Amino acid sequence: MATLLRHLISGVGAASVALAGSLALATPGEAAPTAASVVPPPANATFDYQIGEAYRLPTGVTVVSRDRTDAPAPGAYNICYVNAFQTQPEEKGAPLAEGTIGWWRKNQPGLLLKDARGREVVDEEWDEVLLDTSTAAKRSALAGIVGGWITGCATSGFKAIEPDNIDSYQRSKKLLSKTDAIAYLQLLVSRAHAAGLAIAQKNTTELGSAGKTAGLDFAIAEECGAEDECGYYTRVYGDRVIDIEYEDKDGGREGFATACAAIGARTSVVLRDEDVTAPGSRSYVYKAC
Template sequence: MAAALALTALVSVLSRNPASAAATLPPTHAKFDYQIGGAYPPPAGVQIVTRDRTAAPAAGLYNICYVNAFQVQPGEQGSWDSDLLLRDAQGNVVIDEDWGEALLDIRTTAKQTRVAAKVNGWIDGCATKGYKAIEPDNYDSYSRSKNLISTGQAKAYLKLLATHAHTKNLAIAQKNTVELAGDRTSVGLDFAVAEECGQYNECGDYTAAFGNNVIVIEYTNSGRTKACSGFGTRLSIVQRDVDVSVPGDSGYVRKTC
């Protein structure tokens, strides 16, 4: 009877946390720095750092590897097969106008597999460098796709990345996209990276799905104040400037609770 109860408890834990047994999640309520705009020595006391996949991880810390998984970095369209760029009915590439990034076409299983093959190569590179987790950005690109990409297609594609990350003993985050947080287990997502959940009163929605395994980035004083007031004793929270610049730049901002 005791063994049966223990097995039931284990199944419950695993259903709550779909990470592979060897993947380590970020520590909760830890000091965090978001360095996707450029790597620099982390401030004193920082335990978690996110850096771009092209950068080396910070020695001795929990490092999260940022990859642009659903869109194309400016200037890199030529590195993708033309038919993997999402196109509208007129044949024009669909662009995220805020960042000048082309959307990737993940509307079919075949294309999801091809796009994932390239991104999984980046994930392999993150693992080789010593990163512990992956932050795949632009999960919500379907909302900018002119209704060409569905939420189901976005989830199916991200599940391919999550499955591969776990084979490399890497945890994988849900980046933003709070409306799909309830699907985190079926997709295979381990923790959340939420931009401006304080600003938009969404932090509670993330914790409902991920518990305290939520990292918060705010870009305004008001957003940071709200996040810290409601969740400052539970979550990792930092305020950065929108350009995520480095110390010494005129716009550099980093504040915490």
């Protein structure tokens, strides 16, 4: 499950397109970060999920995930949300932002997944077009662009990356495979680690241990309690797991209770509202165990 609200991606500008295919590990004159400098979030820290809207951290929160267009929270371990496998929807009346479907169509239409009739393949639930990871050349080009966003996260002060929609291959009408996703992930891992950032597996239990083998450092799961999947993440990543359950009509609090009982004593588990709103919203929900 992806969350409902995501900020539109903006930032690194058209210059990032020129980075397509480039996997440089350090800027000229700057030493590449060592493996020891990549630090995943602390296990069982109090966490908040703020990818819908950034706001002041609740008391006790020391780890937070925010959209890459938002500033990191002072004094906390900040995780940078990046929609790495699909496009962002456009906001009516807003300027064309990098990473939106209009931006991809204008600048890199060949990196959008299309079927045999030339039609874009769309994740219908979120109205996001899938990015085409089907060939090494396209994966390299995508890693150049998305890698620029990852570098931007590091420059802004984030400590880790949350690459969303790893499971887009499951919505690709069999045009993409898990193997394609893993190969692309390996490129993103290289970019993240080169920038001194840890990188998460976001959902996708179907990866098995391949994500850890590819170099992913921890996991961010949505509704592992509701879906009875928490054990998968802890088997692969140990205590370095963050789980978000959602308050909704389908019994999100039951999933929260399940996750807290199963893994809450050693991992980060929170309950949020589906729209990931800020305090003051009538739908705002936040609870940690």
